[in-house]
Amino acid sequence: MGTMVAPSLLAANFLNLERDIEMLNRSEADWIHLDIMDGVFVPNISFGFPVIDLLKKATQKPLDVHLMIVQPEKFINEIAATGATYMNVHYEACIHLHRVVQEIRKKGMKPVVTLNPHTPVSVLEDILPDLDMVLLMSVNPGFGGQQFIEHSVRKTAMLKEMILRQQTSTLIEVDGGINLETGKRLVDAGADVLVAGSFVFSSEHPEETIHQLKML
Numbered sequence: 001m002g003t004m005v006a007p008s009l010l011a012a013n014f015l016n017l018e019r020d021i022e023m024l025n026r027s028e029a030d031w032i033h034l035d036i037m038d039g040v041f042v043p044n045i046s047f048g049f050p051v052i053d054l055l056k057k058a059t060q061k062p063l064d065v066h067l068m069i070v071q072p073e074k075f076i077n078e079i080a081a082t083g084a085t086y087m088n089v090h091y092e093a094c095i096h097l098h099r100v101v102q103e104i105r106k107k108g109m110k111p112v113v114t115l116n117p118h119t120p121v122s123v124l125e126d127i128l129p130d131l132d133m134v135l136l137m138s139v140n141p142g143f144g145g146q147q148f149i150e151h152s153v154r155k156t157a158m159l160k161e162m163i164l165r166q167q168t169s170t171l172i173e174v175d176g177g178i179n180l181e182t183g184k185r186l187v188d189a190g191a192d193v194l195v196a197g198s199f200v201f202s203s204e205h206p207e208e209t210i211h212q213l214k215m216l
């Protein structure tokens, strides 16, 4: 299995989303990563259900929904209704994380737990077997176009070690500040899925950029 790539639509042109999603449809992108922000968990607001619904109708690619919101458990039904494949909730936003993960799976989606840069991977020891994927933030969540946090490479390696030790098939996804250089180091450390926003959408040839990320 090569590297999987999930472009983040946060960096797309919101006045021309149709054009950008058609580009992604033609590209080798594996999934489409959607960043949902509530202005409380993170200091920014992005977009919500009506946009996700329309995007789902415009693409066959699986949707990877990254919820940067407090109490994400309130919206499990709504996210499931959009047809999303992956529902990513932040560890820092869930008091009863195990229950949230169970409910996401019960609604037919694949549960993913996301860690902020300051949260150690060791907090996942007891929940790892219940997850399809872990999303490691390599920037502080809330904005695209930020600088990659170097420690994320070591953190990816530590998570990979935990997955091998526990013999689970959990995927490792990394999000924030990813380009060919940071992406390569993450893949070498064990990352399976790279999320890339500004690197893809600021490229003159985004389809080729997605291809290059897949080749890492």
Ligand SMILES: O=C(CO)[C@@H](O)[C@H](O)COP(=O)(O)O
Residues within 6 Å of the ligand: 008, 010, 011, 033, 035, 066, 068, 139, 140, 141, 142, 143, 144, 145, 146, 175, 176, 177, 178, 195, 196, 197, 198, 199
């Ligand atoms: O979740 C987030 C930001 O909170 C990301 O998915 C960003 O949208 C990635 O953007 P780049 O760092 O690749 O520009």
Ligand SMILES: [Co+2]
Residues within 6 Å of the ligand: 008, 033, 034, 035, 066, 175, 195
């Ligand atoms: Co994201």
